[in-house]
Amino acid sequence: MATELEFAQKYTSLVREVCPEPVADSKLANLNGIPKFGFIKITAPRIYKRKTESNGDKEISVTFRSIRTPKFKKTLSIKADWLIHKVKRSLQESLKEDNLMLDIEQIKLMLKTKTVHDGSRLSSLLKSPSDDSITLNAFITKMSAAEKAANEAANAEIPEIEATKELPQETKEETQSSQNSGKVTLSAEAWEKINEILKDEIMESQLREKYLEALKKVNV
Numbered sequence: 001m002a003t004e005l006e007f008a009q010k011y012t013s014l015v016r017e018v019c020p021e022p023v024a025d026s027k028l029a030n031l032n033g034i035p036k037f038g039f040i041k042i043t044a045p046r047i048y049k050r051k052t053e054s055n056g057d058k059e060i061s062v063t064f065r066s067i068r069t070p071k072f073k074k075t076l077s078i079k080a081d082w083l084i085h086k087v088k089r090s091l092q093e094s095l096k097e098d099n100l101m102l103d104i105e106q107i108k109l110m111l112k113t114k115t116v117h118d119g120s121r122l123s124s125l126l127k128s129p130s131d132d133s134i135t136l137n138a139f140i141t142k143m144s145a146a147e148k149a150a151n152e153a154a155n156a157e158i159p160e161i162e163a164t165k166e167l168p169q170e171t172k173e174e175t176q177s178s179q180n181s182g183k184v185t186l187s188a189e190a191w192e193k194i195n196e197i198l199k200d201e202i203m204e205s206q207l208r209e210k211y212l213e214a215l216k217k218v219n220v
Contacts, residue, residue: 083122108138
């Protein structure tokens with residue numbers, strides 16, 4: 001593989017063959033007198049580090065300290081690459097264990113006196129990438145009456161409505177009679193459906209009617 005110097009020598013030789021005379025208005029009249037070119041030396045080049053899997057799995061010991069009622073202090077182990085919104089969710093679930101029910105919108109986290117935004121990553125709050133612990137102040141806001149009502153309505157269980165169909169008086173009497181006698185009596189509509197099924201199975205009408213009458217005599 002040719003070195004840069006060999007490549008330059010071959011290139012200048014090719015230029016002499018193709019264009020032996022200097023080009024008009026060219027500032028470079030003599031190929032043997034090519035000035036030396038160089039690049040500015042960077043004293044402190046910027047180093048970019050790829051995010052490694054180990055950095056993503058790093059866990060931070062986060063201490064949450066409330067600055068107003070309800071008062072609490074909790075320490076949780078949270079992954080460094082989690083967004084603050086997810087950190088709030090983890091705190092919310094932990095407070096439920098202490099019977100402290102909060103909506104995630106009520107939780108405001110602050111680093112000292114500066115509010116931390118939901119889109120920030122936990123790792124961006126560390127003073128140094130090597131830190132493995134941090135303390136965040138928690139400010140619990142009160143919900144307005146409208147917000148509380150809307151939240152309760154959203155979380156309310158929808159009651160199951162049992163659909164009831166009013167039975168004809170004749171069917172009611174037959175059902176009541178069958179319950180008293182210990183037998184189940186089918187309605188005329190039910191027998192009509194059974195007859196339609198028998199039509200598909202038994203082609204001869206007399207035989208079908210006999211079969212239907214026999215079914216009606218059976219005590220269920």
